[in-house]
Amino acid sequence: MGTELAGEPATGPGLLLDVRGLTKVFGSLIACNSVDLQIAKGEIHALLGENGAGKSTLVKMLFGTLAPNAGEIVWNGKQVRIGSPGEARRLGIGMVFQHFSLFEALTAAENIALSLDSTTPISAIAAKAKELSHSYGLPLDPGSLVGDLSVGERQRIEIIRCLLQEPDLIILDEPTSVLTPQEADKLFETLERLRGEGKSILYISHRLEEVQRICDRATVLRHGKVVAHCNPRQETAGSLARMMVGGDVHEVHREHPDHVEGAPLIEIRNLSQAPKGPFSMPLRDISLTVRAGEVVGIAGVAGNGQGEFFDAVSGEAVQADPATVRIRNIDAGTLGITGRRLLGAGFVPEERLGHGAVPGMKLSDNMLLARHTSDAKAFLGGGALGFIRRDAIEATTKRVVEEMDVRKSAEDPEASALSGGNLQKFIIGRELDRKPSVLIVNQPTWGVDAGAAARIRQALIDLTRTGSAVIVISQDLDELFEISDRIAVMAHGEMSPTIPIQEATREKIGLLMGGADTGAH
Amino acid sequence: MLESILLTIATASTPLLIAAIGELVVERSGVLNLGVEGMMLMGAVIGFGVALTTGNPWLGVLAGIVAGAAFSMLFAFLALTLATNQVATGLALTLLGVGASGMIGEAFVGQPGVKLTPIYIPGLTDMPFGRLFFGQDPMFYISLLLVAGVSWFLFRTRAGLTLRSVGDSHTSAHALGIKVIRIRYAAVAFGGACAGLAGAQMSLVYTSQWIENMTAGRGWIALALVVFASWRPTRVLLGAYLFGAITIAQLHVQALSPNDIAVGAGPLWFLSEAGRWLLSVLKSVPAQFLSALPYLATVVVLVLISRNRRLTLINTPACLGRPFVPDR
Numbered sequence: 001m002g003t004e005l006a007g008e009p010a011t012g013p014g015l016l017l018d019v020r021g022l023t024k025v026f027g028s029l030i031a032c033n034s035v036d037l038q039i040a041k042g043e044i045h046a047l048l049g050e051n052g053a054g055k056s057t058l059v060k061m062l063f064g065t066l067a068p069n070a071g072e073i074v075w076n077g078k079q080v081r082i083g084s085p086g087e088a089r090r091l092g093i094g095m096v097f098q099h100f101s102l103f104e105a106l107t108a109a110e111n112i113a114l115s116l117d118s119t120t121p122i123s124a125i126a127a128k129a130k131e132l133s134h135s136y137g138l139p140l141d142p143g144s145l146v147g148d149l150s151v152g153e154r155q156r157i158e159i160i161r162c163l164l165q166e167p168d169l170i171i172l173d174e175p176t177s178v179l180t181p182q183e184a185d186k187l188f189e190t191l192e193r194l195r196g197e198g199k200s201i202l203y204i205s206h207r208l209e210e211v212q213r214i215c216d217r218a219t220v221l222r223h224g225k226v227v228a229h230c231n232p233r234q235e236t237a238g239s240l241a242r243m244m245v246g247g248d249v250h251e252v253h254r255e256h257p258d259h260v261e262g263a264p265l266i267e268i269r270n271l272s273q274a275p276k277g278p279f280s281m282p283l284r285d286i287s288l289t290v291r292a293g294e295v296v297g298i299a300g301v302a303g304n305g306q307g308e309f310f311d312a313v314s315g316e317a318v319q320a321d322p323a324t325v326r327i328r329n330i331d332a333g334t335l336g337i338t339g340r341r342l343l344g345a346g347f348v349p350e351e352r353l354g355h356g357a358v359p360g361m362k363l364s365d366n367m368l369l370a371r372h373t374s375d376a377k378a379f380l381g382g383g384a385l386g387f388i389r390r391d392a393i394e395a396t397t398k399r400v401v402e403e404m405d406v407r408k409s410a411e412d413p414e415a416s417a418l419s420g421g422n423l424q425k426f427i428i429g430r431e432l433d434r435k436p437s438v439l440i441v442n443q444p445t446w447g448v449d450a451g452a453a454a455r456i457r458q459a460l461i462d463l464t465r466t467g468s469a470v471i472v473i474s475q476d477l478d479e480l481f482e483i484s485d486r487i488a489v490m491a492h493g494e495m496s497p498t499i500p501i502q503e504a505t506r507e508k509i510g511l512l513m514g515g516a517d518t519g520a521h
Numbered sequence: 522m523l524e525s526i527l528l529t530i531a532t533a534s535t536p537l538l539i540a541a542i543g544e545l546v547v548e549r550s551g552v553l554n555l556g557v558e559g560m561m562l563m564g565a566v567i568g569f570g571v572a573l574t575t576g577n578p579w580l581g582v583l584a585g586i587v588a589g590a591a592f593s594m595l596f597a598f599l600a601l602t603l604a605t606n607q608v609a610t611g612l613a614l615t616l617l618g619v620g621a622s623g624m625i626g627e628a629f630v631g632q633p634g635v636k637l638t639p640i641y642i643p644g645l646t647d648m649p650f651g652r653l654f655f656g657q658d659p660m661f662y663i664s665l666l667l668v669a670g671v672s673w674f675l676f677r678t679r680a681g682l683t684l685r686s687v688g689d690s691h692t693s694a695h696a697l698g699i700k701v702i703r704i705r706y707a708a709v710a711f712g713g714a715c716a717g718l719a720g721a722q723m724s725l726v727y728t729s730q731w732i733e734n735m736t737a738g739r740g741w742i743a744l745a746l747v748v749f750a751s752w753r754p755t756r757v758l759l760g761a762y763l764f765g766a767i768t769i770a771q772l773h774v775q776a777l778s779p780n781d782i783a784v785g786a787g788p789l790w791f792l793s794e795a796g797r798w799l800l801s802v803l804k805s806v807p808a809q810f811l812s813a814l815p816y817l818a819t820v821v822v823l824v825l826i827s828r829n830r831r832l833t834l835i836n837t838p839a840c841l842g843r844p845f846v847p848d849r
Contacts, residue, residue, distance in 0.1 A: 064698065065695065065696055065698075065847075084698045085696065085697055085698030086698040088698075089698070097696060101690075101692070101693035101694075101696035101697055102690075102693060103685075103686045103689040103690050103693055103694075104689065104690070104839070105685075105689045105834075105835045105836070105837075105839065106682070106685070106686060106689065110682055110686075113679065113682065114682060114683060114686050114694075114697060114699070115697045115698075119679065122679075122682075145835070147835070
């Protein structure tokens with residue numbers, strides 16, 4: 001069990017960074033509340049915490065993009081004020097961002113040049129980057145356009161860019177959330193090599209296995225406060241999770257039937273689609289059948305065609321051939337979203353604010369926007385005039401809120417006033433309330449806290465018990481292993497055959513995510 | 522006759538080119554300033570006034586540049602510092618510019634202006650077509666230098682790369698410590714200076730007098746050129762000259778008689794016949810159509826050469842028109 005004593009804070013001359021009482025306040029929210037953090041030379045230090053615990057705010061203050069309200073930063077024994085990323089870089093602090101700070105319309109070399117203060121010509125920077133990338137085994141083509149690169153390749157650019165500045169401390173913000181397991185292994189090798197060279201690493205993650213594997217010490221944040229310093233190798237995943245969440249996490253319960261014999265509820269046949277823009281993926285001959293009572297998980301590194309697949313199945317991108325998408329044995333390929341919803345399908349897109357819900361509108365209005373046609377009988381009155389029946393809509397909204405345990409501050413708040421997890425619960429509940437025969441969800445728990453994520457996963461499983469079919473697209477392999485009956489993997493716009501969960505291993509899925517051909521097609 | 526037509530085309534295209542190349546830099550930094558028309562008018566009226574009172578057209582040019590840049594700072598303060606809606610702010614700037622320039626210029630209406638004289642190099646200028654290359658007004662050469670300079674700056678210098686990066690993703694740029702707002706201020710000031718210069722060209726070279734609202738929509742055409750040229754300097758050059766050429770050509774067509782064609786074609790009777798036929802066709806369409814032709818042709822040509830969607834999207838500043846508020 002982690003205590004304040006377990007991972008004794010390093011002191012003395014070996015200390016690279018010593019943060020004392022760092023505080024950041026946004027309006028009424030204390031994002032970081034008197035945070036202490038010590039990082040020694042040559043250590044990999046984990047910063048653990050749930051979404052919204054204040055990890056990103058803390059590192060933004062260390063990198064000079066946010067100004068702290070209180071507290072001090074001591075760097076190499078000297079008190080410093082870090083006013084800008086430029087100053088942070090000059091001190092020797094490098095950063096690899098979670099949502100990469102890259103420019104899609106520029107080349108890799110240009111991206112690297114932009115973060116270097118020097119006036120070295122870009123050709124020289126390109127040569128240096130290429131050399132460094134090869135010596136670390138992270139091959140990189142400096143002339144390629146970032147918009148054309150995979151997420152893993154983009155991260156390489158970030159890492160090489162960071163290394164070229166020869167930093168003493170490298171901050172990595174959730175680096176593996178976008179990588180295949182194999183790419184993550186490669187990253188860990190690089191990090192261990194850097195530690196061997198005497199560099200320090202601040203590793204931010206909520207993935208406990210990784211932290212236990214590579215980190216020497218950990219600082220755990222919860223609601224902006226440090227709740228523990230510990231040695232992650234002396235902890236269990238369960239004890240670390242309890243520190244992060246502050247209680248036990250509800251475990252999702254499901255039994256996997258060996259054989260699903262339900263009727264096919266959604267069939268996708270030979271779905272191919274040209275790329276819609278310069279940075280979008282084509283879809284290549286995708287076929288998938290999902291039967292009543294099963295959850296099929298779609299794994300894959302972000303940007304391998306999952307978004308395009310969701311759009312094609314939901315009807316946002318209408319197909320030319322009606323038979324490419326069949327919902328409950330009816331050709332639906334040429335139907336739009338409303339048409340497919342009328343056939344009993346429900347859809348939850350990836351982007352909550354702006355796609356799944358209108359941020360500035362009340363929950364009840366968002367309810368009507370999604371279900372105006374599929375529930376016209378309940379929600380609209382006056383025949384062709386279509387008067388809005390507020391009472392019916394508000395009653396349904398209330399039912400969904402209660403059913404999914406959506407926590408809100410007002411009776412009928414605007415969608416943007418809800419936290420990410422609560423809004424996601426509302427959006428999924430809005431679809432579940434219709435008891436859809438087919439539900440397709442893209443990234444159901446992205447950026448959602450552990451409690452809400454467990455609630456959402458349980459709701460998806462419960463839906464299949466009533467004889468519905470569910471497709472879950474997710475980057476989170478743990479999630480897919482937890483809820484899926486079968487898993488398919490998308491890579492470069494192609495979909496692998498599905499693998500029954502009993503036969504699926506992380507290694508197998510990881511290889512497919514990296515685009516390895518299993519020879520199974 | 523051909524030489525004088527070409528000279529008119531250059532003079533008509535130059536203000537479009539100067540204003541558009543300035544706005545191109547502004548938009549490459551991710552800012553949409555719809556106030557070009559207003560800034561041109563301010564440059565035109567102040568340039569004219571200063572040239573008139575001092576008798577020195579070059580002081581007028583300088584004053585036009587300063588006036589355009591200063592006027593654009595009003596937009597920059599509202600749209601960048603206060604993060605107002607750029608479309609609305611730019612429109613307001615144009616409306617303000619139209620009104621303010623009319624008020625300032627009331628005393629100048631009908632006054633004979635001071636004209637910027639064309640350059641003259643003995644020998645070279647006197648050659649056939651020499652005036653075209655060695656005998657135009659200085660603004661013509663400045664406009665070409667501006668295109669070359671902007672092209673070099675944007676694609677060959679570190680500062681230009683930084684400016685493009687701010688237009689591509691201001692959040693990424695901010696995370697790297699690039700001073701987004703400062704760079705955008707500089708870009709808007711450059712755009713304002715160019716618009717002011719374009720206005721001064723109109724009141725000191727093109728017409729050499731002040732007429733209320735004399736830019737007559739050229740600021741808007743410059744704005745459209747930037748977009749249709751997919752934010753590429755060489756295409757802005759092409760678009761501006763295409764527009765200028767067709768504008769002048771259709772004016773000449775409207776004034777031509779079949780006899781002029783016979784004279785122009787000389788002994789080549791088939792040219793003369795073809796010309797007569799073409800003229801009769803052009804004369805049979807309504808004059809309004811001919812007046813609309815420059816707009817139509819420019820849009821069609823620039824759209825056709827921008828068919829490569831990939832290249833267009835790469836050159837499009839992804840943050841165009843989006844206000845940036847650093848979270849601090």
